[in-house]
Amino acid sequence: MKEEITKIKLPSKFEDFNETRKNGFLKMKELKESGQKVAGIFCTYTPQEVIYAAGLIPVSLCATTEDSIKYAERDLPKNLCPLIKSSYGFAVSDTCPYFYFSDIVIGETTCDGKKKMYELMGDFKNVHVMQLPQNNNDELSLKLWTNEIYKLKRKLEETFDVEITDEKLWEAIKMGNQERRNLKNFFELGKLNPSPLSGVTMSGTQDAFGFNFNREEKNKSIVEKTKEVYEMWEKELKGKKSKRPRILITGCPVGGIREKILTKIEEAGADIVVYENCSGVREKLELIDETMDNPIDAIAKKYLNLSCSVMSPNEKRFRDLNMLMDEYQVDAVIEIVLQACHTFAIESTKVKKFVTEKKRKPYMYIESDYSMTDVGQVSTRIEAFLEMI
Numbered sequence: 125m126k127e128e129i130t131k132i133k134l135p136s137k138f139e140d141f142n143e144t145r146k147n148g149f150l151k152m153k154e155l156k157e158s159g160q161k162v163a164g165i166f167c168t169y170t171p172q173e174v175i176y177a178a179g180l181i182p183v184s185l186c187a188t189t190e191d192s193i194k195y196a197e198r199d200l201p202k203n204l205c206p207l208i209k210s211s212y213g214f215a216v217s218d219t220c221p222y223f224y225f226s227d228i229v230i231g232e233t234t235c236d237g238k239k240k241m242y243e244l245m246g247d248f249k250n251v252h253v254m255q256l257p258q259n260n261n262d263e264l265s266l267k268l269w270t271n272e273i274y275k276l277k278r279k280l281e282e283t284f285d286v287e288i289t290d291e292k293l294w295e296a297i298k299m300g301n302q303e304r305r306n307l308k309n310f311f312e313l314g315k316l317n318p319s320p321l322s323g324v325t326m327s328g329t330q331d332a333f334g335f336n337f338n339r340e341e342k343n344k345s346i347v348e349k350t351k352e353v354y355e356m357w358e359k360e361l362k363g364k365k366s367k368r369p370r371i372l373i374t375g376c377p378v379g380g381i382r383e384k385i386l387t388k389i390e391e392a393g394a395d396i397v398v399y400e401n402c403s404g405v406r407e408k409l410e411l412i413d414e415t416m417d418n419p420i421d422a423i424a425k426k427y428l429n430l431s432c433s434v435m436s437p438n439e440k441r442f443r444d445l446n447m448l449m450d451e452y453q454v455d456a457v458i459e460i461v462l463q464a465c466h467t468f469a470i471e472s473t474k475v476k477k478f479v480t481e482k483k484r485k486p487y488m489y490i491e492s493d494y495s496m497t498d499v500g501q502v503s504t505r506i507e508a509f510l511e512m513i
């Protein structure tokens with residue numbers, strides 16, 4: 125193990141990563157040196173409880189910068205979602221330390237681009253792909269997904285020579301639910317009016333929590349941060365009025381366009397108060413049912429219920445949107461879709477209709493990628509939209 129670690133390369137562009145990520149890499153390096161096994165993951169559908177119960181640590185792999193895309197485009201079409209190209213580019217060029225540290229990568233058949241990319245990735249990494257059904261409202265799909273979770277369990281047991289007992293699964297479920305409750309409380313700071321925390325800071329802080337691999341410490345820091353922000357709001361903002369429109373962000377994950385789009389929205393005078401996407405509160409809304417008899421059944425039910433646009437139909441997304449728009453007193457919705465993401469792009473027609481006709485609120489659609497070429501145009505559109513509210 126030690127020998128493997130001495131060979132370790134931090135990415136040539138290590139200095140370009142932000143402090144939080146760099147600290148995360150260094151902490152992970154220490155864990156690997158102590159013999160810890162790691163599973164790299166890309167998606168919210170990954171049942172992390174099974175990974176923890178196997179004694180591994182799940183880590184989100186790099187997928188949010190443009191730099192790695194040039195490596196991906198040697199194998200992948202240019203006209204593909206930047207998130208997929210960035211993920212693959214980091215992997216194939218070995219410039220993401222988390223990918224390097226991963227003993228296994230776990231993927232799911234979500235969108236077409238991702239599932240085909242995993243096939244290529246499987247040529248140079250141990251990749252296990254879970255077959256995700258695309259209808260989360262039927263019994264057969266739930267059976268199929270439950271079976272996929274059993275397959276993952278067996279894969280981890282065989283690969284790492286461990287036994288995943290029900291007891292370990294329930295322990296991981298309890299810890300995961302606690303983390304969901306804590307993160308939900310943190311995101312609910314966005315319900316306060318005036319908003320105490322910028323949406324950009326909120327999503328950056330969530331990333332930072334994710335780079336703490338000690339779950340107890342992580343839970344403690346989420347609770348402390350929430351308390352600190354709430355106390356600041358009580359002292360400095362409570363009772364004041366804000367004229368800044370309150371924005372809900374929906375669509376694709378936003379880690380790769382945070383600076384380019386989210387910062388511009390807030391600089392233009394609005395507050396992002398809630399994310400209805402994988403970068404926000406959505407996954408935290410439903411806990412894993414701790415009263416069920418079988419932990420795998422409970423895990424399968426929770427994860428299949430997620431409302432990503434890869435599901436068809438995807439009615440649960442509208443239930444979540446409805447509730448979040450009301451509870452966070454949202455004034456307008458901005459949907460951000462990554463270039464060539466067909467499922468979110470097509471579903472946006474329904475989202476627009478829902479927001480403008482059912483909720484009677486302004487809606488804006490932004491399609492973009494990780495490059496800065498359209499930053500001027502995006503800023504102008506955002507300013508015009510906010511003026512109209």
Ligand code: BJ8
Nearest residue numbers: 167168205234235376402432465
């Ligand atoms: S659960 S949002 S993390 S799939 S943006 S790669 S869908 S072409 S990232 Fe996602 Fe899981 Fe869904 Fe969340 Fe494909 Fe679209 Fe790209 Fe996407």
